[in-house]
Structure formats: C-alpha cells, structure tokens
Amino acid sequence: MHSETSPGASRRLQAVFWDMDGTLVDTEPYWIASEYELVAAHGGSWSDEQAHSLVGQALTHSAAVLQRAGVDLSVRQIIDHLIGQVVERVREQMPWRPGARELLEDLHSAGVRCALVTMSEGPLAREVVAALPEGRLEFIVSGDMVSRGKPDPEAYHVAFERMAADHPEPLERGRCLAVEDSVPGTAAAADSGIVTLAVPHMSPLPESGRWHTLPTLRGLDADGLDQLISVAPGSAIGSLARP
Structure with a gap:
C-alpha cells in the first residue's frame, strides 16, 4: 500500500538519506x-x-x-x-532489513528523493544500489569519498550539498531525514543538522532528544516520515505505520 498523498502535495519532507549496513541491509x-x-x-x-x-x-x-x-x-x-x-x-543473498525496500518504494511514489550515506566503500554500496529498481537511491556518498568517517558529520554534509545542488526548491536540513542504526551513525546525522531517525539493530542506542527512535521500518511510509520531521525528537507520536 503506497502513500495516498500525491507527489509533493503539502509535504514537508524533501529528502531521505539512508545509512546502509544494518539499516537498509543486514550485512x-x-x-x-x-x-x-x-x-x-x-x-x-x-x-x-x-x-x-x-x-x-x-x-x-x-x-x-x-x-x-x-x-x-x-x-x-x-x-x-x-x-x-x-x-x-x-x-x-542480499539481506534486506524489514520494511526498508517497501519504504523506499513509497518514498519514490511520493516524489521524495533518496540517497545512500555509508561508511562502506563504493564496490559494496554499488552492489546494494544495483539490487534496487533504478532511481530509488539517486547517488552514493561512501566512506572512500570523505576524509573523516562517522561519527564525524562530513558524509552527511557532502550528501546534503549534492542533493541541494539540483533540488527544485531550496533544500532545508530540517526537512530532510537521515535513517541510521548505530551510535556513530546517529551522531553523524544529528551533528549535520539533518533530522535523524534511529532504528537500532546490532547495537543498542540510547534514547536522546537529538533523534527519533523506532524499533523497525516495517509499515512506515512517506506520510509517517513526514510526521517525524514535524515534531521534536523525543516527543510523543502516534502510530506511524500503515494500517
């Protein structure tokens, strides 16, 4: 089931930046x-x-x-x-994380741009992107493209600037979302000023007023992510999953 909101209509969410290992795929x-x-x-x-x-x-x-x-x-x-x-x-065997591909599809249908921001290097990142339908992840910022890895926010700064360069309207960090699963990753994303969603996997993540925390991506869609960027991290939120 895809989002009922037409692409771009009344939507605050402009772009989603995805971590890869542990977030998009369980490598x-x-x-x-x-x-x-x-x-x-x-x-x-x-x-x-x-x-x-x-x-x-x-x-x-x-x-x-x-x-x-x-x-x-x-x-x-x-x-x-x-x-x-x-x-x-x-x-x-590509080990997709629960709900990740479905969320990518819904974001694509809703006209929300997505990119990959990973500390893995190009060869592995390209394998993952190639396993998805074309255009679901527009570009890759990988660990071999930056001088400082996560938890430094450099990779997210690079990704944001690249997305902003050809976005049809001014791109705002407060209207973009990063999806992460690790302590270094959430720190990097939050320090970049991009709204951050933590979905813990291999390692526990502390509750923080700097990011939202959800147990899974399963059932999430573009409208659910749109809700997340509209409230402060740590705020009480209703169900974000599709019925």
Whole structure:
C-alpha cells in the first residue's frame, strides 16, 4: 500500500538519506564473520564485543582495531579483503532489513528523493544500489569519498550539498531525514543538522532528544516520515505505520 498523498502535495519532507549496513541491509553478520575469519587466519583472537564495537565506524578505524588484534596486513589490505568477502556474500543473498525496500518504494511514489550515506566503500554500496529498481537511491556518498568517517558529520554534509545542488526548491536540513542504526551513525546525522531517525539493530542506542527512535521500518511510509520531521525528537507520536 503506497502513500495516498500525491507527489509533493503539502509535504514537508524533501529528502531521505539512508545509512546502509544494518539499516537498509543486514550485512553486519557478513562483516563480523569476515572479521573472525581474518583474525583467525593471522593467529589472533576476536570477540563479539570487539566486533560490535566496530558497527557504524569508518573502515580505517576498524582496520586499525583488527591490526591490534593480530592481523598482519596494511589498513588498505584489510579493508579490501573485508569488502571483497562481504561483496561475495551479498551477491549470494542480499539481506534486506524489514520494511526498508517497501519504504523506499513509497518514498519514490511520493516524489521524495533518496540517497545512500555509508561508511562502506563504493564496490559494496554499488552492489546494494544495483539490487534496487533504478532511481530509488539517486547517488552514493561512501566512506572512500570523505576524509573523516562517522561519527564525524562530513558524509552527511557532502550528501546534503549534492542533493541541494539540483533540488527544485531550496533544500532545508530540517526537512530532510537521515535513517541510521548505530551510535556513530546517529551522531553523524544529528551533528549535520539533518533530522535523524534511529532504528537500532546490532547495537543498542540510547534514547536522546537529538533523534527519533523506532524499533523497525516495517509499515512506515512517506506520510509517517513526514510526521517525524514535524515534531521534536523525543516527543510523543502516534502510530506511524500503515494500517
């Protein structure tokens, strides 16, 4: 069921910026499995706690942590190896998060522009975008396109400016929404000034007056997101799900 509101009619929401890992797709288990395999191959030790601490972090940070765990490779070699492993796994099975594709479809029908803002690098991000119908995600800002990864807001600033460059009306941060699942990601989005929706997955997220928190994207549509940007984070909101 799609939004009954015609594209652009009386809608405050202008654009949605999507995180990828853990938000649009559930690739975190793929990353964690690849980390375990890599550390074991180098005779080191790895734990779920260490793996979960890397969720949402820049890949350069993650590679440095893996080096300290015993991986005797350069940062670039570690990143390339992990991305290659995860790309192989998503080609076998794309693990979509509940409600994500349906929400993307409704936003597309409602004329709300969407883009991807991820700390994964281009090869993996392009695999995910290619698995969607054309135009659902207009462009990618990936970890290899910025100098400072999440929790720094640089990636969201880059995405906003790129979207604003050809938007038919002035783009406003308070009328854009970022969808995130991790502590670094929500911090980056909130610090950019874009309204932020946190949907926790692998790691718990603290309640905050800086972002909205929902347990799932399932049942959400463009009208529901439009409600979110119209109220302050932390405010009481009714059901946002489609009936």
